[in-house]
Amino acid sequence: MTPDRLAQLMQLRHALHQIPEVSGAEEKTAAFITGYLRGYDPDQLLTGLGGHGVAAVYDGVAEGPTVMIRCELDGLPIEEISDQPYRSTHAGRGHLCGHDGHMTIVAALAEELAARRPARGRAVLLFQPAEETGQGARAVLADSRFAQIAPDYAFSLHNLPGRRVGDVALCSGAANCASRGMRIRLTGKTSHAAAPQDGISPAGAMAQLLSGLVALGGGGDLGADYALVTLTHARLGEATFGIAPGEGEVWATLRTVNDARMERLIAEADDLIRQICAECGLGVEISFDDVFEACTNDGEAVAILQTACRAAGHPVALRDQPQRWSEDFGQFGKSARAAMVWLGSGEMQPQLHNPDYDFPDDAIPVGVSIFASTLKEILG
Template identity: 60%
Template sequence: MTPEQLERFISLRHELHSAPELSGAEGATAARVAEILQAYAPDQVLTGIGGHGVAAVFLGGEAGPTLAIRCELDALPIPEETNLSYASQVAGKAHLCGHDGHMVMVLAVAEALAERRPQRGRVVLIFQPAEETGEGAIAYRSDPKFAEIPPDMVLSLHNLPGLAMGAVSLPTGPANCASRGARIALFGRTSHAAAPQDGVSPAPVLAQLMQDLATLGAGGDLDEDYALTTVTHAKLGEPTFGVAPGKAELWVTLRTVTDEKMQSLSDALVSKVATLAADYGLRHEITYHDVFEACRNAPEAVSVIEDACLTGGVPITLSERPQAFSEDFGQFGKSAQAAMFWLGAGENHPQLHNPDYDFPDTLIPIGSGIFLRAIRSVLG
């Protein structure tokens, strides 16, 4: 990538950064991406995949496999605190996970493919919506339009603060934890605060659950037995002094390395809530939200990424330890060889989802270069 190209892609990244859109509402971002892709004259541009998803198809000269490169479109509902000249212009929303940078790296791949197509097969560039809610990859893969371009292999990356700038960490097995949010609603009966005995308060059960659920998953080593429960929100009654509460809510995030462990953890939570609610004469409901299945890298795809890093002189470490945070990229592994790697954003860089996070522009040629070498390796 020439200095002029890099400056152009940096400018584009800043443009996308300043106009963030949340999961499921990425219409303008998707339209801008599709507009840029059209300028690179791909053989096909598909839009509206799984919501606002986009795909660009570049054909090789001969028959061969299909290799897909995936990135994300969505931003976060977090106010940005950076004072950058290109900071978010949308109140309460910001690209604080680096999806703006991921998009630009894949657009740089598109530009390179416009100049030099693969020898065989085809490349599909995937711009996926709604990663942050765990809904995007499922909707994208379920869309009939995706069935027109089924990939044999899918590669993706995520920038990672805490890892040396430009270095790669590549999981050889489990890559991301499974997670889900459990919303527990408890229903009793209100009463006058002067006569709480005439009602049924969920307060004792709420207090007990906040303690007991923590014992179901205490974290520890990221192995097959790993389980973590994190209380993220609690509400009891209404903000008034005259009414003893009749309703409570508890939000808990469950996290495991494997989907099997997630099922057992969820079962334990359901049993605990049901037992306590019955003991205190409460009705209860449990619903699940932001459901992410575990993500596991396929050996063949891992080998392709490893070779692409080594041939480009990118420092790489193979890891058997997954990331604790979740990713819906694992959905693509259900129908293709799939692998995700972590690209270092700097050891002292603000963490993902921090209000002062910003994607490092120096990663643009590194990430796009790894993808391009992977494409040349698989497709010639």
Template identity: 45%
Template sequence: MNPLIHLRHSLHQHPEIAGEETETAQRILEFFKPLQADEVIENLGGTGLAFIFKGKNPGKRLLFRSELDALPIEEKGDPSYRSTISGKGHLCGHDGHMAILCGLGEKLSQQRPDSGEVVLLFQPAEETGEGAKRVLEDPKFDKIRPDFAFALHNLPGFPLHQVITRKGTFAAGSTGMTLQFIGKTSHAAHPEDGRNPAAAISQLILALPEIRKSILGYCLATVIHVQIGSLAFGTSAGIGSLSLTLRAFDQENLEQLIEEVEKKAKQLAKAENLDINIQFQESFAVSKNDPAAAKLAEQAFESLDLEVLEKADPFRWSEDFGLFSQSCPAYLFGLGAGENCPQLHEPTYDFPDELIETGVGIFDRIIRNQSEGKS
């Protein structure tokens, strides 16, 4: 069996979720030992790894990112290398993305770039939107701060090996937002003696469409969870919470949406004499493609004679790579995983092994074109 496919199957069998990727990082480290990278950075932003390959001459530093983490979902498919960890599975293809970067490491080991540096980054905690922030905030990241950053994601529903691109925004930014309204519990027969958050929460839900309309550009506010009081029929609730997912195609629009929801929530809390506590979870920045980075990638697609689909609208889902695109010139693209491939995060999904060679080829061509001055 091809060593990269064997590695991918091994990673698939031993999934680790966000923040727990210790053994996964160790497997990657073992794979890279014989490849003799010029520098290795461990424990980057947690369990992250970076492998640096230096060219013969000075030049641009290119970073290529893959993800270490799996999902807290039980695998229902039946490959021979099915997950051995109950309730966890590589059902987004991060095992395949890692294999692609490992294959790129093999290429760089055999032939360094003519100029510049290449960084292969294995990022933790992509699924929770925490990993990129931790990596970028880690003091060790200064050693690998890139001139350009690249990443791909496999995309079921598109023909196998087709490249899916987009100028500008590739994928939406999003954040989870929980608004907790704190009042006072009372007897259900005397609700006037308490402060029930039901009115504030319901009014906020009803106000969301108007808030969305007030923002120029695509945005979405999705109610994902509501909880008020408890199932005690003699009690008027004194506490409640509303959880939303907010998303937009433009970072400024996303920030404006957050601000407007927060403003309305505080107004309603004040009117109902409630305290309010606001928390954010799983925040993802907008993934925006830089024109200069796009040119490098597009040259690679063309020279490899790949079928390219220019998507009319951004994807509504979010990717943690978006934070890299907010901090340096970056480029994220999709690679078709097959029109009949189960969707990402579905229990029967499995990364197509055929994509490994395609992904390695694209990334390698980007490096060679840049280092040879073909940009």
């Protein structure tokens, strides 16, 4: 990649970095990407996919498979801490997971595909909404128009702090953990703070749950039985001194390597919660948010990525354990041969979702070359 081209792509990323939008509200980002893609003459341009999703299609000369390269549109509801001139202009929101870099890499492929169509099949560049909530991939797949571009192969990347910028890693099989947010609402009876015995407070049950839930999943090695329960929020009554509380909430994130273990963990947590609430005379409602199934890399897709990375001059480190964080990209693997590759974003880079995270521009050409090589490997 020439210095001028890299400078152009850096400018694109910085522009995207300034306008982060949270999951399901990516209207401005989608419009920006749509305008950019129109400049590179796709054969088909779908907008509003599963919300604000955008897909650019480049048809090959001959019949062949459909290959989709996917990235994410959404940012995070976190205030960015940065003195960069391109820092977020949206208060309380930031591109702190690197999706601005992922979008830039996939958008850069449009120029190459416009200049030279695939020899066969077709390439689809998908800009997916709402990855952070786990709802986006499902919504895109549920959109009736997705059938027009349904891929035979699907690929994506995610940047990986803690590894040198541009380092490439792959995992065959389990790639990202399953996770879901569990919201527990406890209902008792309020009373005057001078007469707590006349009410039913959830305080005792909450104390038991805070320790009991964590005991169900302590983490450890990422084997098939791995389970982790992380307490993320708790609230007891109202912020007042005159009322003995009658309701409360506990939020926890459940995490496992595979979906079967997740179902067991949910059942174990459900049994514990209902037993404690029954003993304390409390009503209980349990609901789930941010539901991610486990993400699994297909063996053939991994082999293609390995070959493509070598052809692009990037050695690949093979891992035997998945990432602990979750991804909804695995939804596409239910109907396509799919794999995600990890791209190093710096040994000293802050962790994903940190308020001072910033995708490294030097990783852009590596990501572009990997995906360009992947498309060439399958489509010629």
